[in-house]
Amino acid sequence: MARVFKACSVEGCNRDAHEPGSGRGCCSRHYQRLRKNGDPLKSKINREQSGQPCSVDGCDKRSGYHGFCQAHYKRWLKYGHPEVVSDTFRRRVRWVEAHVAYDGDDCLKWPFSVGDNGRGIVQVDGRQMTAPRFMCLLAHGGPPSPEHEAAHNCGKGHEGCINPQHLRWDTSAGNHADKVEHGTIIRGEAVNTAKLNEDQVREIRRIGSSMERRDIAAMFDVSYWTIWEIQTRRSWAWLI
Ligand SMILES: [Zn+2]
Ligand SMILES: [Zn+2]
Ligand SMILES: [Zn+2]
Structure with a gap:
């Protein structure tokens, strides 16, 4: 038939x-x-046009893929982050990682370019921070509180020292040996541009996976990315 x-x-x-x-x-x-x-x-194109804006700051495309536009979603799948970290930053991060166990007594000089304060800059998880701060994170774990900054025992931060043995966490009040390292990583309410307070962050973690991150983001008027960072403890890590 x-x-x-x-x-x-x-x-x-x-x-x-x-x-x-x-x-x-x-x-x-x-x-x-x-x-x-x-x-x-x-079609996918319709889907992208009808969605919310992409969660990546400055991207005016519509999202349709877990809060990202198609291009940023692909990068997120590939790199674990929607914005590609440049080779420059990748090299710097690798260099710091390779020197975490450095145990020489002399100052270990940062081999890349430095800013006005003598400190190098790295980019980790899409956020920039000083190289000494990143080294301190890797060598000594996270800061005990958001007020703690990476400080140099040797007082040579302005000369680019990044020897992990010369670094410690210290509060700016108790930090006489050196100027504080001003990381630009978001440290919750300490940063006056933070949109969320501690109670809201706790609530976002409590909601967890019971709601779509995109919906939680809409509820708190922040980006998908902000919710992701909070729930995976990439931001507000110190908050219990
Ligand atoms: Zn048909
Ligand atoms: Zn995008
Ligand atoms: Zn030093």
């Missing part, structure tokens, strides 16, 4: 609803859209 041609159930589509890959009364193309997007008329 010859197979009978049956038109796709999408109005105006004359493709065969029995062709390979078809299903639920739709031709293959419309069936794929139905499966992927829940609607045979919704």
